[in-house]
Amino acid sequence: METVQQPTFREQLGILEKDGKRHWIYPKKVSGKYYKWRSVVAAILLLFLFVAPFVKINNYPLVLLNIFERRFALLGFVFHPQDLFLFALAMITAVVCIALFTVVLGRIFCGWICPQTIFLEMVFRTIERWIEGDANQQKKLDEQPWNSEKVIKKSLKHLVFFAFSFLVAHTFLAYLIGIDQLWTMLRQTPLQHPVAFVSLLIFTGLFYAVFAHLRELVCIVVCPYGRLQGVLLDKNSLVVAYDYVRGEPRGKIFKSQSQHRENVSKGDCIDCKLCVQVCPTGIDIRNGTQLECINCTACIDACDEVMQKIGRPTGLIGYYTAHQIEDKTFRREDNTIKPVLPITTRTIAYFSVLIILIGIMTTLLVTRKDVEITVLRMPGTLYQKLDNGVIANLYQLEVVNKTPYPKTIQVKGVDSQVIVVGTENNLLKLSEGEVEKFTIMIQMHSNQINSYKMKTSLQFLEGKQVISEKTTNFIAPYRYKSL
């Protein structure tokens, strides 16, 4: 079989000219079933991005990541720094999830869900095509000298890019501080919140720079996930791949041969290079799986269109594993590959790990206590002697209300009397989703004390229900030392 390797692709990056300068990529627009489905997914995700800050559950945004006030909310659950272990576990689950998905389904995340791909391919390139025209017109515009047409089109494009970036920066800020606080800020002058305003401008500038200038360099050079492909993919990973068995030897065809390709001693690839022209990272998928390939499926759609035109079966480029391309048992009579999900023992093992992790996450989330209480001795204090032989110790309570409702909690000593300092009716009153600190005094009569350092228990009740029980040390004068 003729080799499919091109002499230059290992020596030169698609994003660089021979002299090392940036090779600007003008990908052609595609249409086809994958593009259609990707557009649907992108529309849903973009809708979610812009609408979610306005949606509230239990008076909390659907997603809130307020790192400044250390308050987080997700689907009505409120999280605090005390839930850090949950966050860490969620991060581990997400990383394992992405790694396992990559091993089995290749870079499906990059092509379908990654914000970089969605913003670039579905938003910024669409705006660019509206203003500057298709790939050829864009190239022509860039090459032509500066004239009024070029100035108007370029200015308009970058103005719209910047405006969209500004909108996205505000949306991200809404995820950080909540939509209500954002509205308040929007009604004020930037001088009233200079830090937030400068941060917004910096983020807008970065976002604009990424999508107006850096583009595919982010995927190829900056993104660490892309770099992991080499160790995550193997022969059983489902990736966007060229079926070289069916496609080679490639070669041009003449119109008269187009309906009878089977009679020509060539493969199905007619070397039209349309798959290269639509590629947003400028690579030729026919050279095999490459780090630059973000599995965007544009080359599948482009090649399917070509195959339909020349009367050959579609799927010369498709979602295949290297094993499926090599192994004849995966082929149909017409030499095309049967689409099969690669379910191997390893796949099952990986998914089992994932299900266990998700199970642990869900259990921890569901069994999470609504109120978390920490009892700490007041720093620098030992005990106080009160009248009638009563000894008192001071403590600090840190109470986290993880629910979106206010709560009132009664605190009782199992073997002592408890006073909540500074409250009217000795109750702990908590606002929704807040962390509150209280000072309490535990009092014991000397008759009850049998040691200079003894354990004492506190009960926390909501209504009549005990929601938490804590034990702490009670310090008394040394003469109470037990024998």
Ligand code: SF4
């Ligand atoms: S689009 Fe299909 S036929 Fe054309 S060069 Fe690419 S693989 Fe070959």
Ligand code: SF4
């Ligand atoms: S090779 Fe195909 S799937 Fe990969 S980035 Fe290029 S067009 Fe997208």
